[in-house]
Each structure stands twice: as structure tokens, then as C-alpha cells.
Amino acid sequence: MGVNGNGRPATRVVKIRVRRYDPETGRRWWQEYRVEAKKGTTVLDALLRIKAEQDHTLAMRYSCRMGACGSCGMLINKMPRLACETQLLDLGTDTVTIEPLPNFPVLRDLITDFGDFFKKHRDIMPYIVRESKKENEEPYREYYMPPDELNKIIRFSYCIMCGLCYAACPVVAIDKKFLGPQALGQAYRWVTDVRDEGLRLRLEKVDDKHGVWRCHFAGSCSAACPKGVDPAQGIQLLRSKLVALTAGARREKKPTHVATPTTVRYVDVGDAPKPTVEDKSLLVKHLEETAQELEQDLPYVAQALRDYLRTITSS
Amino acid sequence: MGERRKPRFLENRLGIAGNIIPWVLMIRDNPERVAFVLHRLTGLLLIIYLPVHIFVTSMTVNPQKWEDFLLLEENPLAQFFLWILFGSIVFHGLNGIRLLLVEGLGKGIGKPEPPEPPYKPTSLSSTQRTWLYAVFAIWLVVWIVGGIILFREFGWF
Amino acid sequence: MPRESTLHLLLYATAGLLAVFLTIHVALHAPGLFYDTYKESVQRESVRKNYENFGWALVALLIVAVIHGLIGLRGILLELRQGPRWEAFVNFLVVFLGAYMLGLGTYTLLTWLGIIHFGG
Numbered sequence A: 001m002g003v004n005g006n007g008r009p010a011t012r013v014v015k016i017r018v019r020r021y022d023p024e025t026g027r028r029w030w031q032e033y034r035v036e037a038k039k040g041t042t043v044l045d046a047l048l049r050i051k052a053e054q055d056h057t058l059a060m061r062y063s064c065r066m067g068a069c070g071s072c073g074m075l076i077n078k079m080p081r082l083a084c085e086t087q088l089l090d091l092g093t094d095t096v097t098i099e100p101l102p103n104f105p106v107l108r109d110l111i112t113d114f115g116d117f118f119k120k121h122r123d124i125m126p127y128i129v130r131e132s133k134k135e136n137e138e139p140y141r142e143y144y145m146p147p148d149e150l151n152k153i154i155r156f157s158y159c160i161m162c163g164l165c166y167a168a169c170p171v172v173a174i175d176k177k178f179l180g181p182q183a184l185g186q187a188y189r190w191v192t193d194v195r196d197e198g199l200r201l202r203l204e205k206v207d208d209k210h211g212v213w214r215c216h217f218a219g220s221c222s223a224a225c226p227k228g229v230d231p232a233q234g235i236q237l238l239r240s241k242l243v244a245l246t247a248g249a250r251r252e253k254k255p256t257h258v259a260t261p262t263t264v265r266y267v268d269v270g271d272a273p274k275p276t277v278e279d280k281s282l283l284v285k286h287l288e289e290t291a292q293e294l295e296q297d298l299p300y301v302a303q304a305l306r307d308y309l310r311t312i313t314s315s
Numbered sequence B: 001m002g003e004r005r006k007p008r009f010l011e012n013r014l015g016i017a018g019n020i021i022p023w024v025l026m027i028r029d030n031p032e033r034v035a036f037v038l039h040r041l042t043g044l045l046l047i048i049y050l051p052v053h054i055f056v057t058s059m060t061v062n063p064q065k066w067e068d069f070l071l072l073e074e075n076p077l078a079q080f081f082l083w084i085l086f087g088s089i090v091f092h093g094l095n096g097i098r099l100l101l102v103e104g105l106g107k108g109i110g111k112p113e114p115p116e117p118p119y120k121p122t123s124l125s126s127t128q129r130t131w132l133y134a135v136f137a138i139w140l141v142v143w144i145v146g147g148i149i150l151f152r153e154f155g156w157f
Numbered sequence C: 001m002p003r004e005s006t007l008h009l010l011l012y013a014t015a016g017l018l019a020v021f022l023t024i025h026v027a028l029h030a031p032g033l034f035y036d037t038y039k040e041s042v043q044r045e046s047v048r049k050n051y052e053n054f055g056w057a058l059v060a061l062l063i064v065a066v067i068h069g070l071i072g073l074r075g076i077l078l079e080l081r082q083g084p085r086w087e088a089f090v091n092f093l094v095v096f097l098g099a100y101m102l103g104l105g106t107y108t109l110l111t112w113l114g115i116i117h118f119g120g
């Protein structure tokens, strides 16, 4: 067994206790496995090795293995974490306990159901809402987003919907209707977006008995978030905005930087460059020759050239 | 093979324990959660105390009843409760001012800047955190000093 | 029922007022500030002075504390359980407690001020 620079053995056998659940019998139990861990071995690696070599009935969910998809959230040593971003040796304990994420219904072993969580996210309308019905239903151009405005919301758009914040929240723990940190953080993200005009519509969900007011800034969501989204900050900013509105502050400024689809039309992208071949007949001659050359091997290219020829000669 | 039963899914909410016991989950670097729990418990104590208190002070109009009530305050348990109540008022009030700034005015939690590794949440490392430590410190000092003065009057030492 | 945002604006506004009123109220009973001892501060003679001199301030404290405390309590109870019947019960409980406290508190003050006569 080799030794690390810091004098600790490079590999170590770690005891892994998994909280398992069988939906057919309703049985819930702890099961122990032993896995050899070295620097870099993640909890997800260990679980996959257990599944491959020791117990193929162990069920978990994962996809990207690199902290991007948000599928592998678990309760690891009582802390909600991404299994693929947590290294066994970093945890520093000889026994590592792994449980399904709390506050989500357990489907089997470590797999939880995100239905409610996603529904709450959908409830706050996580997309650009415009006042004009036509713009909502038949969008045909982008809206302008200046870089400094993007910087104000980009932190919230890094959310990977892993649900760690939702598992950590002490209010979600008791209130099943509470929108939760993820949805509320996203509500702030969309409400501050300069391209958006959906504040009033979103308030129906946000300014509710189980909306933003149920947050008491315990801050656990932000402490648990693996992406630095800081939902707690978004929620407080959303709430203070609402407090000001209720207290009679002037209605939110109209989004100034919004470029409506019609104005985008007038953005001057300049004229098409001048043709480099001034004498059209030279170009026509060149195209005809090329088309002939390609007739045998690439008939469809030749055809395309002839079509193009027709458009320039007819104009 | 026997017949398979319809799968039952497990409602896995942490419940009241998860709401009010900070160590049901081991979230690191999160004193705000301790403050939340204390704020909730002290608020609950105060709102339970208030109707009783109003009932009790209504006895002041009747000299005899009020004398009888004051006798109750000779009880060490009642004296101890007075100290707990005092501590609750101080904590709830101080932390309440912090929450007023954070929740009501959006102060002390920083600005939403683009996150960078290692992804430290801004709101938990901004001025709000300093206020929180100040709340804990002032609270403990006031509560303990107040306790010494109070219990000395009650002749505990 | 008013909108939730209105209720919570009230919660925050009353919190700010309570920070002032309650500090004064507690200071009035703290040993060594206005009275030498706690016991002296709750003697009937001191209480009489308080009601007669700052009676309306006490009612202001009463109103503000009742509003703040009950909105807070309602929030906690709404988190505890969900469902239309529970919500109706919570709203009833809060209104009932509020009416009780405001009624009894003002009754006490009015009696002290001699506007209502103590029947006992």
C-alpha cells in the first residue's frame, strides 16, 4: 500500500452504509458495503463499483458523472451533496452513510421522485413572459440582453435542478406546498430578467400562503448548492422587491433595455458586401465551366450551381 | 414467482424534527439556520406568553388578585421563566432587526454576481453574517448580565 | 383575508415598532433603570402609574404585539399542516386570539382610566 505526500495511505477501505428501500415490500433497511477508495474515488464511483461487483440490486440515479446533470443528489454523511462531486477520502470518515435525498418521495433505494419539485419550477413560469400575447405565442426574433444585465441573473441560471437546496430546506421539511428554494430562486431570476414582463403573473404563485413568505432565511439552500446559485439571496431580493411594491413603491420600471421583436428588425447589420467580381459575364462563364466539370461526379452540385446562375442572370 | 405487489413510494419529509432541530442534517457553515430555529422558538414562546400576560395584567385592576399573583413570582420556577422570557425577547428582537434588513430590505446579502469556483454563496458570507455574530454576542452578554442582576435580586446568590 | 404581501408588510412594520415599544416596556421593568428592583416595578402602585401616565402607549404596544405575533403564529401553523380545513381553522384561531387579547387589554386600560368601572 503506497503512501501519499501527507503521510496518509494512498488507498483506504471505506465502510459504506446505504439506506435502502424496497417499494414492493415497503421494507427499509441499512446495508453495509466495503469499498477501496483512493484519491479521486467519488461516492458515485463507489456505488457503481458496488453495483457491478457486490450487489446488483442497489439502485441509484446518475447521468453525467461530472456535476452537470443534477441527477445524483444524495444525503451523504447527513449533508445533501452530488455523489459524483464528493470524494470518499475528502469526507474524512471511516464510515460513509448514504441516504436518498430527504423531502423527496423515495422510489427505490437512492432514487427519489422529482415530480413535485419540477412542477413547482414550472409553476413560476421559467421562461420569458411578454405582455403581448402575439409575442408569447409567435416569437420570431431574439430579445436584446446587455452583458451587465446578464451578469445580474447568470448566477441563478447556473441551476442544474439537482434538488439539494430543496432537501436542505427546513421549511420544505414540513410544508409540502411550499415552492421551495429552487423555484423561488428561479422566480427571481426571471422577474429580474430585462427581457421579461411576467412579474404580475408570477406573483400569483409567489405572493401566496406557500410562496415566498414561507422562507425565513435559514440559508441552508445556499450552503448546500453545488453550483453557487445562492437561492437564498435570490429569495430575499425577490421578497424585498415585493415588500417595496406592496408598500407603494413606484411600479417597477418598465424594462428599459428590452428590444422588442420589432425594434430588433431595425438593428443595422450593414449592407451585403459588394460583389468582388465586377463583370458579371466573367462570373457566369466561370460558373458554367465549373458546372460542366462537376456534371459527371457531383451532379447535384452542378445542378445547384445552375440554379444559382439562373438567379443572378434573371435579376 | 409470487404476485408482485403494487409499489408503494416512501414519503420522506424530515418533518418537524427537520424544521426545528438544526443537526438532523449536517449542513456546514450555516449559523443562519441556528438563528432561524432560535427565532422561531422564541417567537412561539412570546406569542404563547402574550395572551397569558394580558390575562395576568388584567388582574392589576383587582388589588387582591394582583397580590395573589405577585406571590406566585416567589416561586423559583417562575423566576427562572422570567429569565428565559427575557432572553427570548432580546434574541428575537435583535435577530428580528437583522431579518428586517435582510428579508424586508434585501440588505447585507451582497449582489448577485456571476459565480466562480469554489462557488461560495455570497449571501452567507456578506455583512449579514457579521450582523448575525453580533446578534449572538450581544444577546449572550445581555442575557447573562441580566440574569446575574435578576437572580441577585431574587436572592439566588 | 387580505393578500399575503399585505399581511407580511404588516409583520415587518410591526416588528420595527415593537423594537421600540418593547424595549421601552422591558426597560420600565428592568431593575436599576426606572425602578430599583424588578419587584418594585410590578407593585400595584407602579403599575397604576404606568397605566395612568402611558396608558395609550400600552395599548399601542398591545395592538402592535398582537398583530405581529399572530401573523407570525399563522405562518408557523400554515407550514405545519396543509389543507383547506386546517387553513380555515388557523384563520379562525388567529382572529379569535386577536379579539380576546385586544378586548381584554383595552378593558384593563379603560378600567384603570376609570372609564369602565371594575365590577368585582
Ligand code: HEM
Binding pocket: B046, B050, B053, B054, B057, B058, B060, B085, B086, B089, C022, C025, C026, C028, C029, C041, C042, C046, C047, C050, C051, C058, C059, C061, C062, C063, C065, C104, C105, C106, C108, C109
Ligand atoms: C420582561 C417581561 C415583562 C414584564 C415584567 C412585563 C410586565 C408588565 C406589566 C407589569 C404590565 C402592566 C403595565 C405596566 O406596568 O407597564 C404589562 C403590560 C403589558 N405588557 Fe408586559 N411585561 C413583560 C413582557 C412583555 C412582552 C414580551 C410583551 C409583548 C409581547 C408585553 C406586552 C404587554 C402589553 C401589551 C401590556 C398592556 C396590557 C394591557 O393593555 O392591559 N409585555 N407588562
Ligand code: HEM
Binding pocket: A215, A216, A217, B039, B040, B041, B042, B043, B044, B046, B047, B050, B089, B092, B093, B094, B095, B096, B097, B099, B100, B103, C011, C012, C015, C016, C018, C019, C022, C065, C066, C068, C069, C070, C071, C072, C073, C075, C076
Ligand atoms: C422586539 C421586537 C421584535 C422584532 C424586531 C421582531 C421581528 C420579527 C421578524 C422580522 C419576523 C419575521 C421572521 C421571519 O420571517 O422568519 C418575526 C417573526 C415572528 N415574531 Fe417577531 N419580532 C419582535 C417581537 C415579537 C413579539 C413580541 C412576538 C410575540 C408576541 C413575536 C412573535 C413572532 C412570531 C410568532 C414570529 C414567526 C416566527 C417564525 O415564523 O418562525 N415577535 N419577528
Ligand code: SF4
Binding pocket: A158, A159, A160, A161, A162, A163, A164, A165, A166, A181, A182, A185, A221, A224, A225, A226, A227, A228, A229, A230, A231
Ligand atoms: S439552486 Fe443549487 S441546489 Fe438548488 S436545484 Fe439549483 S443547483 Fe441544485
Ligand code: FES
Binding pocket: A062, A063, A064, A065, A066, A067, A068, A069, A070, A071, A072, A073, A082, A083, A084, A085
Ligand atoms: S451524475 Fe450528473 S450531477 Fe452527478
